[in-house]
Amino acid sequence: MHKKMAFSFPDEVLEHVFSFIQSDKDRNAVSMVCKSWYEIERWCRRKVFVGNCYAVSPRMVIRRFPEFRSIELKGKPHFADFNLVPDGWGGYVFPWIAEMAGAYPWLEEIRLKRMVVTDESLELIAKSFKNFKVLVLSSCEGFSTDGLAAIAASCKNLKELDLRDCEVDDLSAHWLSHFPETYTSLVSLNISCLGSDEASFSALERLVRRCTNLKTLRLNRAVPLDKIANILRHAPQLVEFGTGTYTADVRPDVYSDLAGVLSSCKELKSLSGFWDVIPDYLPAIYPVCSKLTSLNLSYATIQSPDLIKLVSHCPNLQRLLVLDYIEDSGLEVLASSCKDLQELRVFPSDPFGAEPNVSLTEQGLVAVSLGCPKLQSVLYFCRRMSNEALVTIARSRPNFTRFRLCIIEPKTADYLTLEPLDVGFGAIVQYCKDLRRLSLSGLLTDRVFEYIGTYAKKLEMLSVAFAGDSDLGLHHVLSGCESLRKLEIRDCPFGDKALLANAAKLETMRSLWISSCAVSFAACKLLGQKMPRLNVEVIDERGPPDSRPENCPVDKLYIYRSIAGPRFDMPPFVWTMDEDSGLRLS
Amino acid sequence: MSEASSYLAETELELGLGLSIGGPTGKINKASGRILTAKDFPVPRRASMNGGTPPSVTVSGTKRAADQSVPHDGGSPTATSQVVGWPPIRSYRMNSLVNNNQAKAPRAEEEHKGINEEEEEEEEDKAIKDGSKQKKPNENLGHIGFIKVNMDGIRIGRKVDLNAHSSYHSLASALENMFLRSAGAEKQQLTMPSKLLDGSSEFVLTYEDKEGDWMLVGDVPWMMFLTSVRRLRIMKTSELRDSTKGTELKEVN
Numbered sequence: 001m002h003k004k005m006a007f008s009f010p011d012e013v014l015e016h017v018f019s020f021i022q023s024d025k026d027r028n029a030v031s032m033v034c035k036s037w038y039e040i041e042r043w044c045r046r047k048v049f050v051g052n053c054y055a056v057s058p059r060m061v062i063r064r065f066p067e068f069r070s071i072e073l074k075g076k077p078h079f080a081d082f083n084l085v086p087d088g089w090g091g092y093v094f095p096w097i098a099e100m101a102g103a104y105p106w107l108e109e110i111r112l113k114r115m116v117v118t119d120e121s122l123e124l125i126a127k128s129f130k131n132f133k134v135l136v137l138s139s140c141e142g143f144s145t146d147g148l149a150a151i152a153a154s155c156k157n158l159k160e161l162d163l164r165d166c167e168v169d170d171l172s173a174h175w176l177s178h179f180p181e182t183y184t185s186l187v188s189l190n191i192s193c194l195g196s197d198e199a200s201f202s203a204l205e206r207l208v209r210r211c212t213n214l215k216t217l218r219l220n221r222a223v224p225l226d227k228i229a230n231i232l233r234h235a236p237q238l239v240e241f242g243t244g245t246y247t248a249d250v251r252p253d254v255y256s257d258l259a260g261v262l263s264s265c266k267e268l269k270s271l272s273g274f275w276d277v278i279p280d281y282l283p284a285i286y287p288v289c290s291k292l293t294s295l296n297l298s299y300a301t302i303q304s305p306d307l308i309k310l311v312s313h314c315p316n317l318q319r320l321l322v323l324d325y326i327e328d329s330g331l332e333v334l335a336s337s338c339k340d341l342q343e344l345r346v347f348p349s350d351p352f353g354a355e356p357n358v359s360l361t362e363q364g365l366v367a368v369s370l371g372c373p374k375l376q377s378v379l380y381f382c383r384r385m386s387n388e389a390l391v392t393i394a395r396s397r398p399n400f401t402r403f404r405l406c407i408i409e410p411k412t413a414d415y416l417t418l419e420p421l422d423v424g425f426g427a428i429v430q431y432c433k434d435l436r437r438l439s440l441s442g443l444l445t446d447r448v449f450e451y452i453g454t455y456a457k458k459l460e461m462l463s464v465a466f467a468g469d470s471d472l473g474l475h476h477v478l479s480g481c482e483s484l485r486k487l488e489i490r491d492c493p494f495g496d497k498a499l500l501a502n503a504a505k506l507e508t509m510r511s512l513w514i515s516s517c518a519v520s521f522a523a524c525k526l527l528g529q530k531m532p533r534l535n536v537e538v539i540d541e542r543g544p545p546d547s548r549p550e551n552c553p554v555d556k557l558y559i560y561r562s563i564a565g566p567r568f569d570m571p572p573f574v575w576t577m578d579e580d581s582g583l584r585l586s
Numbered sequence: 587m588s589e590a591s592s593y594l595a596e597t598e599l600e601l602g603l604g605l606s607i608g609g610p611t612g613k614i615n616k617a618s619g620r621i622l623t624a625k626d627f628p629v630p631r632r633a634s635m636n637g638g639t640p641p642s643v644t645v646s647g648t649k650r651a652a653d654q655s656v657p658h659d660g661g662s663p664t665a666t667s668q669v670v671g672w673p674p675i676r677s678y679r680m681n682s683l684v685n686n687n688q689a690k691a692p693r694a695e696e697e698h699k700g701i702n703e704e705e706e707e708e709e710e711d712k713a714i715k716d717g718s719k720q721k722k723p724n725e726n727l728g729h730i731g732f733i734k735v736n737m738d739g740i741r742i743g744r745k746v747d748l749n750a751h752s753s754y755h756s757l758a759s760a761l762e763n764m765f766l767r768s769a770g771a772e773k774q775q776l777t778m779p780s781k782l783l784d785g786s787s788e789f790v791l792t793y794e795d796k797e798g799d800w801m802l803v804g805d806v807p808w809m810m811f812l813t814s815v816r817r818l819r820i821m822k823t824s825e826l827r828d829s830t831k832g833t834e835l836k837e838v839n
Contacts, residue, residue: 081674082670082671082672082674083670083677083732083747087744087764088764169743193678299682347675348675351673351683410672465674491669
């Protein structure tokens with residue numbers, strides 16, 4: 001029985017309407033309205049986002065979305081950033097490129113995060129996609145400058161090449177010269193992660209000179225300060241600029257060149273780089289400071305007084321990344337000068353030092369929370385915290401969406417009361433109703449998880465380390481956090497009970513990482529057997545988990561939902577628990 | 587633990603990877619899979635792959651003697667216990683911190699160095715220039731952790747966590763597992779150590795030290811190795827011998 005809708009639009013009309021819907025979430029919602037909408041939507045989806053490259057196979061994606069132009073893929077779990085995921089775990093992009101090369105000669109954009117990208121993959125991209133425009137590799141590894149040369153040589157329409165925080169085998173700086181002399185379409189180039197070896201300055205200069213649409217240029221450490229003026233002279237239209245090394249013999253001509261050329265960059269809104277800063281050269285950027293909205297000084301080893309001077313010149317700052325050299329005093333100045341601040345990241349300059357080397361405490365964070373009404377995202381490393389400070393922060397800044405606090409020494413208690421920091425973090429989740437991302441640290445009991453389960457209804461990502469007392473903690477989170485998508489846990493006393501009791505929850509999440517906890521091999525097997533739509537991966541470099549008693553805890557466990565089934569590219573230290581795991585491993 | 591005795595245990599190893607480069611007399615050590623260690627050579631060998639004349643023996647000797655005087659007390663404790671991946675700082679940022687700390691306070695470290703006077707300045711200059719790991723021998727072990735390992739013939743490099751090992755034995759074992767015992771096919775290679783028909787290992791373990799020179803692994807005390815290693819390379823023995831790039835080793839065969 002098919003009842004035709006009294007009003008049904010022709011497909012083209014619906015397509016046109018859908019074209020205004022860009023967000024992935026909304027597109028997914030649209031596709032679930034009814035069968036015909038699903039069909040129409042899938043034919044006109046142009047951007048595909050795959051949050052976990054193993055959740056679905058390339059073929060499935062291609063089958064469903066026959067005409068996409070842009071794909072974003074994420075590979076390794078987040079904790080890979082901190083070396084918790086052994087090398088060789090996976091996340092290879094090549095199978096995706098290979099499938100797409102055949103199906104989509106018109107693919108334009110590829111964005112990858114935490115994936116293994118080989119030169120072979122890059123060469124295949126260069127060869128297969130004639131209209132290729134955007135390549136963004138974020139925290140990727142496995143390729144060399146040879147692969148980049150292939151991209152440069154073949155992609156005539158390339159607009160964006162962004163290598164953020166990648167590990168690149170720097171074989172030769174001359175890959176840049178592979179951009180043909182006729183190539184002028186570059187809009188964004190980020191090579192800040194490339195090595196410190198000699199760069200090809202003349203090729204870089206020529207490239208910048210002929211690409212008159214260049215808006216973003218982030219150089220690597222190898223580019224010395226005295227070369228920057230020459231490069232910038234040809235690009236006064238830049239909006240985002242990352243310096244190379246910011247050190248040189250202090251010479252008046254270098255300084256005046258730099259100051260002059262920077263002041264002619266009227267569109268500059270974002271600065272980064274600043275390796276090896278010599279404070280004498282800082283005033284050269286003052287002329288552009290008033291327009292700056294984003295400043296990344298997290299590699300600049302300058303002390304508080306210079307930082308304060310700099311920051312007070314930037315009233316329109318929205319985003320600041322800085323080392324803890326800024327100290328509490330600097331953050332107080334920030335709080336009074338930068339009322340538009342939305343995001344702050346403070347990194348430790350000496351994370352392994354026995355004693356604090358700078359005067360940066362919870363007070364700095366309190367000051368900024370009190371003083372900056374638009375602050376919504378924070379990543380803060382410090383050495384002490386109190387419940388009182390956290391409550392103040394929560395009350396004054398309920399608009400936090402991302403709150404990541406790292407108290408450097410694990411299990412550090414409230415320094416005033418010596419109590420756990422449960423109440424403080426509890427206040428954060430209670431007051432910040434739109435909190436989407438939270439990282440915990442310090443001394444924490446099961447109680448904090450009770451607060452989180454009760455209040456953090458919009459929380460999507462939670463990172464936990466050295467916290468909790470028992471399975472109850474994990475249970476609170478899994479049963480209470482309705483919006484939870486990613487959960488990563490390390491070194492907590494969480495075991496089988498909470499995991500098994502909330503097995504169904506895991507299918508509603510993208511992934512769960514648990515390492516150095518108390519989850520037994522038996523529980524992993526059970527989970528694998530009972531939940532066919534989950535990939536339960538045991539990662540253990542000590543050897544096969546069945547060579548130890550079943551009740552032994554596994555080293556690392558990564559669970560993610562997938563419609564592609566278990567993967568086949570696992571290294572010898574990864575085992576997938578599936579329906580036959582009981583049979584196969586015995 | 588004296589240098590000699592620390593290697594005794596290691597010489598008993600059966601390993602697919604070997605450091606079996608012949609000694610000064612030109613003989614190739616026939617022991618299968620044995621790590622040849624410094625006691626097989628009167629002076630450290632430099633696998634100088636970067637061209638140029640190899641350093642003179644005296645310099646090496648001085649360096650070695652100097653290195654020996656560095657106290658290796660098994661790791662001076664720092665405030666944070668050296669836990670893997672904590673605090674959660676990404677490795678590129680960590681490397682940048684190391685370079686910064688080094689460039690900032692070379693003078694302050696003088697009393698900790700314990701190496702020859704004449705060496706000091708040379709090493710400082712080099713260190714600042716190439717931004718290598720910090721010179722204090724037992725610090726920063728918390729993040730010296732992962733270094734790159736490449737094996738000839740294998741495209742994708744790997745990373746090994748040096749923190750997880752306390753001896754050459756353990757490291758070599760791990761590398762074997764990583765490279766020679768990959769999924770599926772190579773079950774055969776589990777018995778590789780004893781399968782060395784011609785008596786010499788197919789592969790040699792070398793490392794790049796903080797001065798950019800390639801050295802044989804096993805040359806120096808483990809702790810000293812930890813402070814100077816930048817990355818590892820499992821090199822084909824044949825390539826090492828055939829190298830014409832001015833290495834002393836070429837006359838050894």
